[in-house]
Amino acid sequence: MSDETQGQATAATEGSEKPAASFSAQRIYLKDMSFETPKGPELFQKQWNPKVNQDLSTHTARLDESIFEVSLRITITVKDDEETLYLVEVEQAGIFKIEGLDDQQLAQVLNTTCAAMLFPYAREAIDNVLTKGSLPPLMIPPVNFDGLFASAMAANQAREEQSSNESNDTQH
Numbered sequence: 578m579s580d581e582t583q584g585q586a587t588a589a590t591e592g593s594e595k596p597a598a599s600f601s602a603q604r605i606y607l608k609d610m611s612f613e614t615p616k617g618p619e620l621f622q623k624q625w626n627p628k629v630n631q632d633l634s635t636h637t638a639r640l641d642e643s644i645f646e647v648s649l650r651i652t653i654t655v656k657d658d659e660e661t662l663y664l665v666e667v668e669q670a671g672i673f674k675i676e677g678l679d680d681q682q683l684a685q686v687l688n689t690t691c692a693a694m695l696f697p698y699a700r701e702a703i704d705n706v707l708t709k710g711s712l713p714p715l716m717i718p719p720v721n722f723d724g725l726f727a728s729a730m731a732a733n734q735a736r737e738e739q740s741s742n743e744s745n746d747t748q749h
Contacts, residue, residue, distance in 0.1 A: 598677035600686065605698055608648055609668040612706045615661050621711070625657035633720065637687045643676045647691040651699050653715065665706055669699035688729075689722040696720055 614620055632652040640646055648670040655662045673691050675683060700717045707715055 596677040598682075599674070600690070601674045602691075602694060603644070603672040603674055605669070605671040605695065607667070607698070607702055608670040609650075609666070610702060610706065611664070611666040612710060613661075613664045614710060615663075620662055625662060627655045627657060627662060629715065630654045630656070631717065635688055635692050637691075640672065643674055645673050645675060645687060645691075647671055647673060647687055647695065649692050649695040649699055651703065651717075653703060653717070655715075663707075663710065663712060665703050667699045667702045667706075669695045669702065671695050685726060688726045692722045693720075696722075 630653070632650075632654075634650045636648045636650070638646045648668050650666065650668045652664070652666045654664050671691060671694060673687075675686060678686060696719075703717065704714055707713070
């Protein structure tokens with residue numbers, strides 16, 4: 578093949594192909610943090626039997642065509658009976674450049690890979706604030722973001738199937 582013909586073939590295929598898949602973290606930062614000890618010094622004057630509740634959520638925003646902000650919010654509430662001992666809320670965020678993925682792949686990367694990258698930073702921020710609050714460390718277990726995403730997708734699909742079945746039942 579001559580150089581001219583090869584150049585034309587390359588130009589023709591470049592226009593029809595989507596960019597190669599790429600992923601990079603541009604920045605990881607602490608977006609928000611809150612620490613509350615409603616009982617103040619009373620907290621340190623008695624023995625307590627703590628019950629830990631952990632809530633976790635993610636939020637995604639498109640900043641540009643291939644730039645996304647993903648934030649992971651973790652809220653830890655520690656209670657003794659019904660009395661709140663302390664509450665820590667951390668929103669760890671990152672800016673990611675992601676190209677060349679279809680919508681389903683993009684959703685999975687944003688909700689699993691990005692969240693998994695942010696999780697250790699959020700866990701460290703929680704540990705740091707508890708240490709500064711003179712409280713014992715809290716061992717936050719690892720999170721299977723792939724499993725959570727798969728469960729959420731299955732639940733969404735089941736809801737969609739149920740709603741389509743209900744709408745089919747009402748048609749005449």
